[in-house]
Amino acid sequence: SYELTQPPSVSVSPGQTASITCSGDELGDKYTWWYQQKPDQSPVLVIYQDSKRPSGIPERISGSNSGNTATLTISGTQTMDEADYYCQAWDSSTAVVFGGGTKLTVL
Amino acid sequence: QITLKESGPTLVKPTQTLTLTCTFSGFSLSTSGVGVGWIRQPPGKALEWLALIYWDDDKRYSPSLKNRLTITKDTSKNQVVLTLTNMDPVDTATYFCAHYDPLILFDYWGQGTLVTVSS
Numbered sequence: 026s027y028e029l030t031q032p033p034s035v036s037v038s039p040g041q042t043a044s045i046t047c048s049g050d051e052l053g054d055k056y057t058w059w060y061q062q063k064p065d066q067s068p069v070l071v072i073y074q075d076s077k078r079p080s081g082i083p084e085r086i087s088g089s090n091s092g093n094t095a096t097l098t099i100s101g102t103q104t105m106d107e108a109d110y111y112c113q114a115w116d117s118s119t120a121v122v123f124g125g126g127t128k129l130t131v132l
Numbered sequence: 133q134i135t136l137k138e139s140g141p142t143l144v145k146p147t148q149t150l151t152l153t154c155t156f157s158g159f160s161l162s163t164s165g166v167g168v169g170w171i172r173q174p175p176g177k178a179l180e181w182l183a184l185i186y187w188d189d190d191k192r193y194s195p196s197l198k199n200r201l202t203i204t205k206d207t208s209k210n211q212v213v214l215t216l217t218n219m220d221p222v223d224t225a226t227y228f229c230a231h232y233d234p235l236i237l238f239d240y241w242g243q244g245t246l247v248t249v250s251s
Contacts, residue, residue, distance in 0.1 A: 060179070060238075121181035123180065
């Protein structure tokens with residue numbers, strides 16, 4: 026079955042740029058989605074189809090996908106961005122696949 | 133606007149069957165392309181996709197749980213039901229349902245319901 030790998034944690038200073046990676050076999054040939062989840066809340070979609078933002082998601086959140094790695098980038102990181110982030114892909118054999126999640130700490 | 137809410141038991145015993153209902157509003161499951169999915173999250177752990185049902189009654193299941201899962205819909209009631217058989221303590225999790233769009237995927241989520249498996 027298809028698997029997505031994320032780093033367990035990423036730390037960033039306020040105002041700096043955070044990059045969260047998601048790796049999978051030929052992931053660049055698939056679309057990737059990203060979700061933000063804050064403690065005791067439901068996930069919120071922040072990026073779909075690699076780089077598109079739903080309405081209400083700030084422009085400082087962006088996504089890219091190439092080769093075997095998709096990347097979620099948060100520019101000018103704020104304390105409100107501290108959360109768990111999950112990547113997700115669609116595989117023809119597995120259908121929906123989630124990554125293991127990355128805890129973003131802003132300090 | 134689109135809203136979804138999960139309902140069902142908060143506590144089940146090992147070997148029992150879990151039945152969860154997702155009641156939604158703001159969209160119809162008879163609209164082409166639309167679907168409802170179920171995702172769960174054990175305490176402190178990652179999201180895990182379980183099942184997806186489409187407007188045309190096509191269904192997809194997680195390969196690892198396929199033999200234990202059933203997803204159905206009642207379009208007239210705006211409900212989707214998930215059953216998971218032979219529950220085990222490792223199935224303790226918050227279970228979410230979510231609206232599925234073919235391009236955006238899971239764009240609206242329910243609040244989730246915590247199910248504990250214990251004797």
